Amino acid sequence: MGKLFDKRWLGDQLVAVVGLLVAAAMAALLGVVMLVAERVDESASARERELMQAAVLGLKQKIKSDLGSFALPDSGLERPSDERSRWLHRHFGARLYQGGRYNEAHIINPLGQTLYSSLNGSLVQKQDSEGIDQRLLSLVALVRANFEHANVIKKLLAADAGERPPPPTSVFRAEFVRVNGQPAIAAVVANAPVFARSEERIYSPPLVAVVSYFDQQSIDELQSDVSVTGLRFSETAAHTKEETGISVSMDDGSAPLMLFWHATRPGTAILERIAPALGAITLFFGFVTLIVLRTMRASTQELAVSERRAVEMAYRDPLTGLANRLRLVETLREQIPALAPGQKLALFFLDLDGFKDINDTLGHPVGDELLAMVGERLEGILGSKGMTVRFGGDEFALLAPISQTDEIGRIAERIIETVRQPVIAGEHVLNVGGSLGISLAPEHGREPEELLRRADIALYRAKSDGRGTHRVFDPSDEVVLQSRRAIERDIERAMWHDEFFTVYQPLFSADGERIEGVETLVRWQHPERGMVPPGDFIHVAEKSGLIVKLDEWVLRKACEHAKQWPDISVAVNMSPSNFRHCNLAERVKRVVEETGFDPRRLEIEITEGMLLNANDDVLFDLQELREFGIRFAIDDFGTGYSSLGYLGSFPIDKIKIDQSFVQNLGVKEDAAAIVECVARLGRALGLSVTAEGVETAAQHRFVRAAGCQQVQGYLLSKPLRPAEITELMCKPAAELQRA
Template structure:
C-alpha cells in the first residue's frame, strides 16, 4: 500500500509519498546535520531568515536545531508508516483503526497523542493520511508536533547570546589591555634604555654609557692625538648628607649635574660613576689644557649651592693623559685613581696629574698595609717614652708615648710612614687602642708622672673611641687625670661641632686634653675659646726659628701669653740646645721636651732614668744636711737668687 503526506502542516511539503519515505535509506542525526552545513543547501525561506539580521552564530544554531527536529519527525513518520503497513498486511481491508490499535501505533512510532480521524485535523497538529488498497484516503493520523532541539535552542539562545556578548567584550578588553601593555612595554624599554645611558639624578651619562664613550674615543684616537681622562671626587660629601639628609644630598647632586654640564668645554664629556664620584673625558687636548678645564669645573662647583641653606662643596681630581699614562680604559682609570688619592691626601679641592712614582708609592702603601696588619696580629709594635720636664728646675713631670716599629726586613719604620697607612687602611682604631692600653699599663709603675698619648683624627671621628677610653680606665683603675690625650688642629677642621662634643665627653671622664702642634696648621682663636683643652703644645718649627730670627721668640711669647690668658699650660717640644731652653723658660713656657733632656726610650730606660734621678736627689739631700747651719742659709739664698 502507498501512503502520501498531505497538508501544508506536514513535515515534508514535497508531495513525496509516505511509502517513499519508508523505503528510502535512513541517515543518522550527525549525517543529517552534516548535510546542511552549507547555506546553499537550505530552503530559500531559511536563507531569508539569515538575511533578516541574525548573527552568524544565532543563524547556524537555529539551522542545526531545525535540521535535527526534521530528522526526528521523519523518523517518527517512517515508524508510523511501517506499523500501518504491517497492520494492512494482516488486514488488507482495514478502514478503521480501533483505539487500542492506535495506542500500539503510538508506542511503535514514538508519536505523542496519536489519533485517527476521518477528516483532517484543523488544529496545529501534524497529520498524515492513510490510503486503502485502491489508493483512496480512508482517514487521517494526527499527533502533537515535537521539536525538542528547537525548543532547547530557543531556551539556550538568550543565554548563549549573553555569553557570546561577554566573550566578545572580554576579547575586546583583552585586546585593549594587550595594546596598552604593548604601549607600556615600549615606554618601559625606552625608559630602560634611558636609564642605561643616563643617570637619573644628575642627567649626566651613566657609568656604563660614559665608559662606552671612553672606549670609542680610545679606539678612534689617532697616533698623534692625546686625550685627557680625569676622576672627580667630592670632598666631605658625607657631611652634606649628615646636614641635609639623603634627600637634600640628592638635590645637591642634581644641581651639581646641571652645573657640570653647563661648565664643560668643547669636546668634553662628563658622567657620574658613583654616589659622589664623576669622570671627565676631553678629546684632543694637552695636559695644560686638561688641567685648565678641570680647574674651571672645580671653580664652578666651589660656588655655594642653596638647598634651604648655603652648601659649600669642593672637588678633588686625578688627571691622566692618553697615550702617555695608558692606552686602555683599565690603565687610565687605575692611574687616575692613584692621582686622585694623592690629591685627597693634600687638601680639599686639589687637582693632581698622574706621575710614574705614584704607582710605586701605591704598591709601597699596599705592602705597608699588609705589614701593619701583620704587626698588629703578632704584637710587633712597641712604645717608647720621651720625658717631659718642668721648665723651672728640670724635674720630670710626665712622658709622651711614641709608637715604634722595627720591621724584620726594613728595620725602623717611622710613625710618619705607617700611621697614615693605618689611617687609610682602616687599622688606626686597633693601633690606637693598642697604644693607649700599653701606655696606661706602663705608666701605672710611674706614680708621679702623667702619660701623654697621641690620638688620630680618624679615631676621634669614631664615637666608639670614647667607650674605648672609658673601658680601659675602668679596667686598669688608672687615674684619669694622669692621662693626657694629644690631638692636632686638623681634627678640628672636618667637623668642629661633632669634635667639640667628643672632647667634652672625654673631659667628663676626667682625662686632660692637649692641642698638639699649635701654630703649624689651621690655628683658630675661636676654637681655643670653645674647646676644652688643658694644654697647648708649641710646634717644634717655632723652636728652630729661635736661632734664625727674633720673630720666632716673639711668636712663642704670644702663644704663651694666649695660653695663660685661657688658663692653659704651655708645652714646647723639640728643645735641643741649652740656649733654646733658656729662651723658652724666659718666654714663660711651663714644660719642655726634646733631645736636650732625653731621647725617646723603652720603659726600662725610663725606669732607670727615674731611679737615677731619685738617687741623685737623695745624695743632694744628704749633702745639704751635712753642711753647717750658717752655710745652709747662704746656699738657700743663692738657690733662691738663681
C-alpha cells in the same frame, strides 16, 4: 510583468549582492578590528607579565642594595649582649625597618649564634635561633659556606697585591620561600671589608638575614613599579576573565605564589569606542578603519616610548640626571675602537674634597643638593663635546676626545676651578674642592675597566700630593701604590708580631728639675727593613684606616707601662680618624679599665684641625672622656688655623707650642713674640702651656721666662725606653739637669 519581475529580481539580487558585499565587508572589517584588538590586548598583557616578573625579581635586588649599605663595625659587635642588642637595633634594625619593607631582621655570628633579632621593627630581647624559620637558617648556612668556599678575603688580599682584578666583596642570596606559612623573600648577606679604605678583617664576618613578607606594601610597590591596578596575591590559579597574572616559583619547593591584576586592554578599549560608529554609519567604514590603525599605532608608539624611557633610566643617575657608570663603560667600549690615528680619549676621574664633612654635619639632603649642583656645573664644561658622569658617592667622571696634549691641563684646571666655586644650598654656603686622576685611551689601555683603574691610581697620587690638583697616570704610580699596600700589610702583621714598641719623651717642669709627665711615641722595628721612620708609616696608616687600631694599641701599651710611674701623667696622640669612628669614648674607657690605669693621669693630644672640623658627636665624646677624668691637650698649637672659639667650646686643658716656633727663637724676629703671645693666652684661659722642641739652654731660659709651665726637648731628654724612664725618675733633681 515577466520583464518587470526579472528586473525587480535582478534588482533585488543586486541589492542583495551589494548588501551581502557590504555586510561581508563590514563583517570582515569588524573581524579584522576585533582580531587586532585581541592581539594588542595579548601583547599588552604579555608585556605587563614580563614587567611584573622583572619587578618581582627586582625585590631581591632592592634587598641586596639595602643590606649592602650597612656596615657592622667591631665596636658595635664587641659590646655586652644587652648593650649590643640595643646598639644594633638603633644603628641597624630600626633604620632598616624605617622603610617598612622588612618583617624580620637577624644578625648571626660565624658560630651560628644570634647576636640580634627584631620582628616588625621591635627588638627581640631573647637572642636565640628558636624563633627563626628553619628555611632562613638553611639559607644562612648556605651563604656562610659559599662565602668561605669563595675565599673572598684571600682574593681581596690577592687583588690588593695586584695579582688579579678585585673580586666581589660580598656573598648574597635571596629566595622566595614560605615563612610561617606566609609567602616571603628570605635574604642573607655576608659582607667583606674593602681593604683600601678600611681596616682589614681576617675573620669570617657576621651574616645579616632578613625576611620580607608579600603583604600590602609589596602590592603597592609592585603596582607602582609596573603601573597596574587590582594587584592581589593568591594561593590558587583561580581568577576572573578581566585578570591576567604570573606565577612565582618558590625556592623551598612549596606551591607557586600566584599574582593577578586587572589586565590593561588597550585594544578592547579602542573597539568599544569605535563600535557605535561602525554600527551606525557604514559610510565611515574607511574613516573608522583609519582611526583604528592610527590609534593602534599611537598605542604602539606609547609602548615604544615607555620602553625607551625605561632603557634611558637604566643609564642615568637619578640624583643628578647625568649618565651613570654603566653608560660610561658602554661608551668607552664603543668609542675606543673607533679612535682615529692620533686621536685620544681623556678620562677625568674627580673626587670631591670635603664632601664627607658636609654630608656628616649638615645631613644627606644638603649633600644631595650639593652633588646635583656640582653635576650641573660639570656638565656645562664639556657640553655636547664630551660626557659627564656621576660615578657614585662624591665621585664624578668626564670623558672628552682630545687631539692635543695641552688640552688635558686646560680641561683639568677648568674642572677644579668649577668645583671650587661656592654652592648655595638653602641657608648654607658650601665650599668643596676636587682632586683629579686622568687616564688616556689608547695610551693607558683599551679596556674600560683598565682605564678606570689607572685613573683611580692617578687620583690617589693627586690626593697624596695635597688635593685640589690633577695628575695624569704614570706607570710608576702603580709601583708607589703597591709599595703603600705592602706597608699596609706590614703594619697589620707588625701589630700581630709585636714589631711596634713605644718610647717616652719626658715633660719637665719649667725649671727642668722635675719630671711631670711623658709623651708616648711609637716606633717600628721591621724584621727586614730595620727601624722604619714614623713618617714612612703613620701617613699610610692614616689613609688606610689602620691608624685606629694602631692608636688603640699605643694607648694600651702606654697605660700598661705608666702604671710603673705613679707620680706623673702620660700623654698619647690620637689621630683625627679616631673621632670619625663610632664610640671613641667607649673604646678609650675600655682600654683604661682593662689595664687598671688611673684616667686622671691620662692626657690625650689632639690637633687643631680635628677641633675645627668637629661635630656634635666629637664634642660628646670629648665631654664624656673629660667626665671620666681624662685631660686633653692641643698638639703643635699655632701650626693650623688657630681659633679662640674652639678653646672656649671644647674641654681643653693644655696647649703645646709647636717646636718650629721654639727652634726659630733668635732666628726669626716674630718667633719670640709668638711664643710669648701663646703663653699669655694659655694663662688667660687657665690652660697649661708646654714648649716643645727645646734643644738649647737659651731656648730653655726664654720659654721659662715667657711663662711656659712645662718644657720638652732633647736638651732635657730624648725619647726613652720604659726601663730608662724608671731609672731617670729615681735620679735627684740635680742629676736630672745634668742628664
